Amino acid sequence: MGKINAIITGIGGYVPDYILTNEELSRMVDTSDEWITTRVGIKERRILTEEGLGTSYMARKAAKQLIQKTGVDPDTIDALIVTTTTPDYKFPSTASIVVGKLGLKNAFAFDFEAACCGFLYTLDVAASMIQSGRYKKIIVIGADKMSSLVDYTDRATCVLFGDGAGAVLVEATEEQNIGVQDSYLRTDGSGLPFLHMKAGGSVCPPSHFTVDHRLHFLYQEGRTVFRYAVTYMSNDVMEIMKRNNLSAENIDWVIPHEANRRIIEAVAKRAELPLDKVLINIDHYGNTSAATIPLAIWDNESRLKKGDNIIFTAFGAGFVHGASFYKWAYDGDKVAGAK
Structure with a gap:
């Protein structure tokens, strides 16, 4: 075997x-x-x-x-x-x-x-x-x-x-x-102050106070998160490229976490990748968190060919971040129901 x-x-x-x-x-x-x-x-x-x-x-x-x-x-x-x-x-x-x-x-x-x-x-x-x-x-x-x-x-x-x-x-x-060919996954651990939900967990359980003070909603310091996201996602993409001898010429697609179009554009620019190789659907779905990458695959399945070199990359609260190198396994345009 x-x-x-x-x-x-x-x-x-x-x-x-x-x-x-x-x-x-x-x-x-x-x-x-x-x-x-x-x-x-x-x-x-x-x-x-x-x-x-x-x-x-x-x-x-x-x-x-x-x-x-x-x-x-x-x-x-x-x-x-x-x-x-x-x-x-x-x-x-x-x-x-x-x-x-x-x-x-x-x-x-x-x-x-x-x-x-x-x-x-x-x-x-x-x-x-x-x-x-x-x-x-x-x-x-x-x-x-x-x-x-x-x-x-x-x-x-x-x-x-x-x-x-x-x-x-x-x-x-x-x-x-x-x-799956390779993954580079990391956790910074410094992200708590900048992106979190203040109440609802074991540190601050739900109470009349937390509800009255609207503490059960997402909190984000946008500028800080933006800066970390661009830095980590682009560095992670470049690390995966280096480890696997990839270049802009032999990468077919980049499928990023869809958090903000300006983040995606900045990551592509720093990694010296053409934007026409980056799959973007944030315009009609927004940021769906853990669903963004699979929804981008779902939207573009018919464009993917067996053997395509694909880089996935993402960034999130924690701060968690990373990138992976994947070679697509089938011709998407031959699948019934492919979008």
Whole structure:
């Protein structure tokens, strides 16, 4: 038996029907379409507005589409991992809810939390599980209902975020020139003061005080986060390029975390990569946290060819950051249902 490698064999996605436009936001807070578009590059975002529905609903929708597109037997799924910052509940895990709704009988499930780096980190974890030889098929889902954390009176943050989910099937292969090739993942550890939610955890449990003082919303110091994001993402991309003898000429695609168009442009410029090789969909989804990278794959599946050299990169609260080198495993334009 040859060396086992891990490949993505399919992608599913889901975004809510409701579209929150910049024009509508301008009626809620002191902002405008020009202000938002110029600073972050977002025109609209999808919001899950139905009462009683959370992250597991979107994750299940994305996974169900993935199973239908790939034709995989649900009973052959060994594990399902949901990476999210917005779980349905503190417990049980969102992944356990998704497994139950999908009726997967032979899969164990758990949540993984690494903020906006969630998908990047979890894909590496799933690949390692596959490469161990103990697991053959794992579903990885990046999903976040960021609207549940957003203060829609704060124009600095409410314009940034949307809701959505993306799911990939990760499988074992003995073919060596495709799949996960290398990862460079790091955690700074200094990011707490600049990006967090002040209350709701064990340090500051929910109380009348925390609710009255609006402490259950996302807090961000935008300029500091911007600076760290550009520095780390570009450095991580360049490190992966150096370690794998990659250049602008032999990289086919860069798929970044979609936090802010200006961040993406700055990262491409610092890494000396042409912007036309960078997949960007922040204009119509906003920042969906752990869902951004899989949603970008979902949006562009038909453009991806077997053997394409792809770099994933992300940055998030913590500060967590990293990049990975992946060789695409199939021709996306031959998949029924590819967008």
